[in-house]
Amino acid sequence: MKKEKFIPFVSTVFAMAAAFLVYLNWNPESFLHGKESTVSMKEIESGYQEDFIGAKAGDDIPRLLGKDDFEKNTSLIFTAEPVEIISTGTYELKAWADPYYSNGGKRRTSVKKKKPLFRQYKNADSILNDRADYLQIYLLKLPDGSYILAQIPESVVKEIRSGKSITLPIGKKVSQGIPDTLKVLCEEYNAYTGGIYYAFNDEWQEEHKFLILLLRIVVTMAVLFILAIIFIYIGNKVFRVKQES
Helix, strand or coil, X not given: CCHHHHHHHHXXXXXXHHHHHHHHHCCCHHHHHCCCCCECHHHHHCXXXXXXXCCCECCCCCEECCHHHHHHCCCCCXXXXXXXXXXXXXXXXXXXCCCEXXXXXXXXXXXCCECCXXXXXXXXXXXXXXXXXXXXXXXXXXXXXXXXXXXXXXXHHHHHXXXXXXXXXXXXXXXXXXXXXXXXXXXXXXXXXXXXXXXXXXXXXXXXXXXXXXXXXXXXXXXXXXXXXXXXXXXXXXXXXHHHC
C-alpha cells in the first residue's frame, strides 16, 4: 500500500477506535436534564413518587446514615451523603435497554440472542466496559462506616471520587438478586445485600433513550470526522518531514 493511502487508512482506524470509546462512555443525560431544582417531601407527597427518582434531593428528604437505615427505613424514597465509593466491576443490564442483541435484517427468521443480565469486568472502570447497555453496581460507604450497594449516575460517581461532599439524587430500594462474585466482595466489606440504592428514573430513561442514542451517534461521528482530519494532517506532516530529511 502506498504511503499516500496508508496514512489516511491508519488515521481513520485510530479515529474510529477513539470514537468508539466515546460512544461507549459518553452520556448526554446531564445535558438533557439541565439545571435541576431541589425536590422536597411536600412535592413528592403531592405527586407520584416514582417520578422523583433521580431528582435533586431537598433538605427534608430522609437521609441514610448507615446500612441499618437502608434495611429498616420504611420510606419509599431517600437520599444519602456517602463518604466513599468503591467500584465492583459488576455491571447490570439497564432496565430500559434492549435485552436482545440485534441480528440485522434476520429478526423474523432468526432466534434473537439474549444479553446477559450481568457482566463482570476485571478492570472495573475501564473505558472499554459496556456502559451503553449496562450500569455498574457500586459499594457506597455511608457516614457510619457501613456499606450498601448502589446504582447512581456516573457524574455523581466522579463527584464522590473528587472528594466533594455531596447529596445523592433521590433513590429507592430495589430488591434483586446479585451474582456470586459480587456477594463475595460484599462479604469482604460486610455490606448490606438485601437491596440496591437505585437513583434512575426508568420511565424518563425509556422516553429519552432514542434521543440519547441519537446524540451519542452524532457526537461519535463528529469525533470520528475531526480526529480523522487531525491524524491525517499529522501523518502527512510527519511524512513530509521524513521525505525532506
